[in-house]
Amino acid sequence: MRVERVFERAADLISGSRFCVALTGAGISAESGVPTFRGSNGLWKRYRPEELATPEAFFRDPELVWEFYKWRMEMVLNARPNPAHRALAELERMGILRAVITQNVDDLHREAGSRNVVELHGNIFRVRCTSCPYREDLKESGRAGEFVEETDVPRCPECGSLLRPDVVWFGEALREETIGKAFHLAQEADLMLVVGTSGVVYPAAYLPRVVKEHGGRIIEVNVEESAITPIADVFVQGKAGEVLPVLVNRVEAAKAGENLPQRE
Numbered sequence: 001m002r003v004e005r006v007f008e009r010a011a012d013l014i015s016g017s018r019f020c021v022a023l024t025g026a027g028i029s030a031e032s033g034v035p036t037f038r039g040s041n042g043l044w045k046r047y048r049p050e051e052l053a054t055p056e057a058f059f060r061d062p063e064l065v066w067e068f069y070k071w072r073m074e075m076v077l078n079a080r081p082n083p084a085h086r087a088l089a090e091l092e093r094m095g096i097l098r099a100v101i102t103q104n105v106d107d108l109h110r111e112a113g114s115r116n117v118v119e120l121h122g123n124i125f126r127v128r129c130t131s132c133p134y135r136e137d138l139k140e141s142g143r144a145g146e147f148v149e150e151t152d153v154p155r156c157p158e159c160g161s162l163l164r165p166d167v168v169w170f171g172e173a174l175r176e177e178t179i180g181k182a183f184h185l186a187q188e189a190d191l192m193l194v195v196g197t198s199g200v201v202y203p204a205a206y207l208p209r210v211v212k213e214h215g216g217r218i219i220e221v222n223v224e225e226s227a228i229t230p231i232a233d234v235f236v237q238g239k240a241g242e243v244l245p246v247l248v249n250r251v252e253a254a255k256a257g258e259n260l261p262q263r264e
């Protein structure tokens with residue numbers, strides 16, 4: 001399909017949808033300066049993030065894993081939402097997008113104004129104790145800045161055990177309530193916008209398949225083809241921060257047209 005036709009078809013699907021949800025991955029935050037795991041900027045020191053974001057790595061070497069997470073936390077603390085995050089928030093305000101299901105832990109969807117955000121893999125600003133029920137949201141407590149500066153491994157103020165990031169590591173189960181909500185949204189959706197995900201991390205990667213099984217459509221936005229592309233009804237190749245605002249503008253224009261008084 002020609003580029004113009006691809007945009008037109010994507011915008012038409014969005015305008016006509018009854019229950020649209022988005023599934024986002026690390027690619028949507030790339031233009032905010034948060035590197036993706038896969039791809040050329042994926043390495044941290046000489047490690048692959050997939051080797052550090054595991055319970056085994058944490059219990060073997062908590063200093064190393066905390067150093068990695070504090071580096072990411074600091075990066076995310078300095079990152080701002082980009083036009084892609086803002087376009088999805090706008091689509092929700094317009095009453096078209098029902099929810100953003102994200103694999104990201106960076107909080108940028110909420111910062112952009114999205115309200116119904118399902119965080120499949122947790123949030124990097126939350127920490128929890130490895131042995132007691134202690135939890136803390138560092139953004140809420142206003143301690144994120146001093147937390148990343150502290151060089152010692154963080155310990156629980158209640159019991160002294162190791163604190164860990166409240167994120168879902170590779171090999172760990174997702175919270176049942178969260179994944180249940182995401183599957184429910186996917187079953188209801190007649191349209192899913194899949195943005196900036198390689199589609200190889202499960203169970204998140206099942207969600208577009210659930211949409212298709214229930215008769216819904218998929219629009220994918222990615223700089224390159226992914227594991228989702230073969231089931232996408234429309235594949236828009238490009239940067240999320242460039243593509244999504246164009247699509248949302250077109251949908252806004254179409255909706256404004258619908259509301260014009262009809263001439264006889």
Ligand code: NAD
Pocket residue numbers: 024025026027028029030031034035036037038039103104105106121195196197198199200201221222223224225226238239240241
């Ligand atoms: P991934 O790193 O596996 O894939 C990123 C995808 O984004 C790729 O398909 C790439 O082609 C695409 N992409 C890159 N730049 C893009 C852009 N500007 N516009 C559109 N697409 C772009 O990411 P994933 O699929 O989310 O899986 C990685 C896992 O790591 C997730 O579970 C996630 O929790 C975690 N992670 C999170 C963050 C974050 O919170 N920002 C960052 C890195 C990794």
Ligand code: ZN
Pocket residue numbers: 129130131132133134156157158159160161
């Ligand atoms: Zn504790």
